[in-house]
Amino acid sequence: MYQQPLAVTIAQIEGAINHWRERRPTTDAEHSMLCAEARALADVYGLLIFSGATSVEYSTLNGVQRDALTAVLR
Template sequence: MIQQTTSEGDRVSIAQIEAAINIWRIRNPSMFETDVLVLCAEARCLADLYGAMIFTREASVSRETLTHAQLVALTGALA
């Protein structure tokens, strides 16, 4: 389960995003389409964010900067 911390305000950690991706991968396993591995939409939009955070070396992001799809995928992983 993903834990939210209140000490850092309204931020989402890279660990929380990774956990949400893993939850979506368990719920909707990846599929192959013509030799290409395809993630479900929820995992895909969070994976884009995760990759950007790794590239920019961010440990967390403000919840306000997330897209609607990213917020839905993140909160949906908590359900």
């Protein structure tokens, strides 16, 4: 059974973004875009970088962010 983490590190978020980028790559050669899961995680990743934090509490993530992470961290 999967147990939700109390906190998620910036490295875990980066790994999850890369997972989604590989799983659902851009289909438009002219415009690079992230899929919805990677985009949701990129928002968190950017805020962590901007604030200088190394992790975020799992409970503060929204549903899309939690789902995108849970699918990768299992």
